[in-house]
Amino acid sequence: MYNNLAVISLGGSIIAPEKVDYAFLKELNSALKTYLKEDKSRKIILVCGGGAPARLYQNAMREINPDVDNEELDWLGIRATHINGQLLKAMFNEFCTDNLITDPTGHINFQGQVLVAAGWKPGFSTDNDAVILAERFEGRLIINLSNIAKVYTDDPKKNPDAKPLDAISWDDYRTMVGEQWTPGKNSPFDPIASKRAAKMHMEVVCADGRNIENTMNILYGRKYEGTLIS
Numbered sequence: 001m002y003n004n005l006a007v008i009s010l011g012g013s014i015i016a017p018e019k020v021d022y023a024f025l026k027e028l029n030s031a032l033k034t035y036l037k038e039d040k041s042r043k044i045i046l047v048c049g050g051g052a053p054a055r056l057y058q059n060a061m062r063e064i065n066p067d068v069d070n071e072e073l074d075w076l077g078i079r080a081t082h083i084n085g086q087l088l089k090a091m092f093n094e095f096c097t098d099n100l101i102t103d104p105t106g107h108i109n110f111q112g113q114v115l116v117a118a119g120w121k122p123g124f125s126t127d128n129d130a131v132i133l134a135e136r137f138e139g140r141l142i143i144n145l146s147n148i149a150k151v152y153t154d155d156p157k158k159n160p161d162a163k164p165l166d167a168i169s170w171d172d173y174r175t176m177v178g179e180q181w182t183p184g185k186n187s188p189f190d191p192i193a194s195k196r197a198a199k200m201h202m203e204v205v206c207a208d209g210r211n212i213e214n215t216m217n218i219l220y221g222r223k224y225e226g227t228l229i230s
């Protein structure tokens with residue numbers, strides 16, 4: 001629908017790694033504003049994750065009741081994505097004609113240059129909401145920004161032998177992350193979102209969002225550091 005559209009899945013790990021990383025957000029805001037002002041036909045969909053607050057509340061609830069339903073845990077995570085999303089919406093207000101999107105299938109105006117979205121319903125992460133919005137507005141590429149420069153052969157925080165990858169097929173990626181969803185799961189791109197993105201033949205670039213110059217390279221179609229899942 002819009003041929004100058006970029007869909008960015010903004011990991012909560014870089015919005016609120018612990019506290020809110022406002023120095024990073026301020027810099028990102030300024031770089032994206034320049035990008036948007038250069039060409040009024042450019043549009044960005046920003047989908048915000050939950051970060052530390054999501055895990056803080058989910059883990060508190062697990063302590064209170066170890067038998068808590070996954071659905072309840074997901075709702076806690078969703079509320080955390082909303083507070084992060086509301087912050088991003090406030091930052092990009094001048095470009096937004098919609099309130100924070102919390103149902104990617106509902107009414108969306110998108111007459112402005114920016115749409116800010118966050119969590120919708122239990123069963124997946126905001127990566128899946130990003131895929132649904134990409135599908136709806138015909139974005140071909142999702143830029144998945146997280147706290148890690150590349151997808152590895154395994155979680156590098158747990159396995160020191162994990163190797164970084166420049167590219168991986170959806171088949172191999174999905175074999176690696178499995179099919180299972182768990183609330184608060186840490187993975188470069190969630191299994192449910194991956195299933196949908198693979199089916200739609202979408203491409204996802206995973207990169208370290210804290211490297212803003214690199215993010216701008218991806219947006220401008222230049223050489224970047226990251227992993228292409230296709």
Ligand SMILES: Nc1ncnc2c1ncn2[C@@H]1O[C@H](COP(=O)(O)OP(=O)(O)O)[C@@H](O)[C@H]1O
Nearest residue numbers: 011012013146147151152154155157186187188
């Ligand atoms: N194969 C993998 N390659 C890279 N990172 C992985 C992999 N498996 C698990 N991870 C973990 O996923 C984390 C990113 O996921 P997450 O913390 O949910 O980030 P975000 O909030 O940005 O979505 C990484 O920091 C890493 O520890």
Ligand SMILES: O=c1ccn([C@@H]2O[C@H](COP(=O)(O)OP(=O)(O)O)[C@@H](O)[C@H]2O)c(=O)[nH]1
Nearest residue numbers: 012049050051074077078119120125126184
């Ligand atoms: O549509 C959504 C989006 C998020 N979540 C929940 O909210 C948490 C935080 O979202 P996300 O994983 O996208 O945040 P990030 O990993 O980027 O911090 C997830 O783990 C889920 O528990 C959900 O249930 N449905």
